Amino acid sequence: MKITVLGAGPAGLYFALLMKKQRPAHAITLLERDGPNDTFGWGIVFSQRTVEVLKDSDPDTCAEITRRAETWDDVAVVHKGQRITVGGNRFYGIARITLLNILHRRCLDHGVEIRFLTNVADLSELGPSDLLVGADGANSLVRRAYADFFLPLVDLRQNKYIWLGTEQPFEGLTMGFRQADAGLFITHSYRFSPTMSTFIVECPPEAWLKAGLDRMSGEETCVYLAGVFKAELQGRSLRSNNFAKWLNFPLVKNKRWHHRNVVLLGDALHTAHFSIGSGTKLALEDALALAGCFAEHRTVEAALPAFERVRKPIVDEFQQAATESLTWLENVGEHLGLDPVPFAYRLMTRSKRVGYNRLKQKDPAFIARYDRWRQEHPSTGAIPEEFLDLFQKRTFAHLATQMADGTPHVTSVWVDYDGKHVLINSAKGRLKDRNMEQRPHVALEITDPDDPNRYLAVRGAVAEITEEGADEHLDKLARRYLGRDQYPPGWKLPGEVRRIYKIAPERVTPWAPFR
Structure with a gap:
């Protein structure tokens, strides 16, 4: 095949290398706007799992990457001046330019043609090819040219962020939270060489403006932020590195991944927030998956649909985790009052992919420390702290009430929690209303909408039924479940009276065996 790849980042380079190794007769050309030693950013980070995937598919490239990488096992959280470490998190940090140069050499050694300093402004400039790969980043020309087919969604998030570097060699992947006069600043930092570290700073737009960072030069920005994170x-x-630019993170998704002989890879196809370090990982794994589909199916017509079918569920899961992470950081203010240990626990579990059990396997000492804190600060409510997030999502509960003949009646309901009671909002006169009024003992299963294997089972009695504040409470629930400020009036029956049912938990069983 004649293959044209637009963009010589990790996704494009690795796909070209794998395809050339798979079939040397392929004529593969990469077109790159920048030079071979130009790059945005400083270092990038991989997890142990990513390295294992690379080793299985391309041991020579993996060996060169790991030989040049820094390694560590800890994630460190700095909060209220205290540093909390969580072990069992094997990571590899490498300079982005080093990774690119490794892939450059590997591609050239296998006969891939790379044309640097080639700025393609219009796809009509390209000659015909059997396969066109858009690996040209989050602002992809290929995606924009075929937007009517890919149907992209780009959501610019609220926090401002900037990529910087420092000669401070951090031990472990470190996240720091500092309150300055202007507001909150967050850093994500990790070592990528013996003497250098990446230092990403993000902050709410209000803090960015109040600090005057919108008016500062690159040098002034570095001086100001070095003062904030002096410790x-x-x-x-x-x-x-002569590139101090504040950005808003673009969350990129595409409804369709391919069109005719055109396919997207890496950030052109999807982005994942840097707080879970999965952007480069996803790019390389995209390349592996697409090359694997060509190895199995051979033709463009068969390989591209197979790539989307196999890869999309995995990417969707990662993007969901990354979105949970960035949303948590955008709203971190509600957690800043916590002591350092529970704050670190909340931070480590923010993506919903890691829970108590996995943390206990990774670092028993940290969980023992967290358990001691919980014993010293017992919860005032019946619901475990690590399950309170269920009452912040679009979580549907299954409510079981008892009929007059003793048989169960089960219905799906919206659910809330006031710190003491589980709250249900329903209409007076409905079957579950009559059941709870006459036979108050009930049971609920409250299932995590992001993980059906994680749920709360609650048994208890209805302690109070009240109409006071029920309409306002329903509007509050509508904001969470419907994304509307008010429950639609047309959804109510004429003369409908709303009620709040306050259920006092008598037995609570949390279940999350795989987290």
């Missing part, structure tokens, strides 16, 4: 940097400076 973390131990007095060392920040560097911009």
Whole structure:
């Protein structure tokens, strides 16, 4: 095949390499706007699992990457001036330019043609090819050219962020939270060489404006942020590498992944927030998956649909985790009052992919410390703290009430929690209303909408039924479940009277065996 790849980032380079190794007769050309030693950003990070995937598919490339990488096992959380570490998280950090240069050499050694400093402004400039791969980043020309077919969705998130570097060699992947006069600033930092670390800073737009960062030069920005994070940097400076640009993270999704002989890869296809470090991982795994589909199906017509079918569910799961993470950070203010240990626990479980059990396997000492804190600060409510997020999502509960003849009646309901009671909102006169009024003992299963294997089972009695504030409470629930400020009036029956049912939990069983 004649293959044209637009963009020589990790996704495009690795796909070209794998395809050339798979079939040397392929004529593969990569077109890259920048030069071979130009790059945005500083270092990138991989998990142990990503390295294992690379090793299985391409051991030579993997060996060169790991030989040049820094490694560590800890995630560190700095909050209220205290550093909390969580072990069992094997990571590899490498300079982005080093990774790209490794892939450059590997591609050239296998006969891939790379044309640097080639800026394609219009796809009509390209000659015919059997396969066109759009690996040209989050602002992809290929995606924009075929937007009517890919149907992209780009959501610019609220926090501002900037990529910087420092000569402070951080031990472990470190997240720091600092309150400055202007507001909250968050850092994500990790070592990618013996002497250098990536230092990403994000902040709410209000803090960014109040600090005057919109008016500062790159040098002034580095000086200001080095002052905010003086303790973390131990007095060392920040560097911009002549590229100090504040950005809003673009959350990129595409309804369709391919059109005719055109396919997207990497950030052109999807983005994942840097707080879970999965952008480059997803790019390389995209390349592996697409090359694997060509190995199995051979033709463009068969391989591209197979790629979307196999890969999309995995990417959707990662994007959901990344979105949970960035949303948590956008709303981190509600957690800043916590002590350092429970704050670190909340941070480590923010993506909903890691829970108590997995943390206990990774770092029993950290969980023992967290358990001691919980014993010293017992919850005032019946619902375990690590399950309170169920009452912040579009979580549907299954409510079981008892009929007059003793048989069960089960219905799906919206659910809330006031710190003492589980709350149900329904209409007076309905079957479940009559059941709860006459036979108050009930049971609920409250299932995590993101993980059906995680749920709360609650048994208890209806302690109070009240009409006071029920309409306002229904509007509150509508904001969470419907994304509307008010429950639609047309959904109510004429003369409908709403009620709140306050259920006092007598037995609560949390269940999350795989987290």
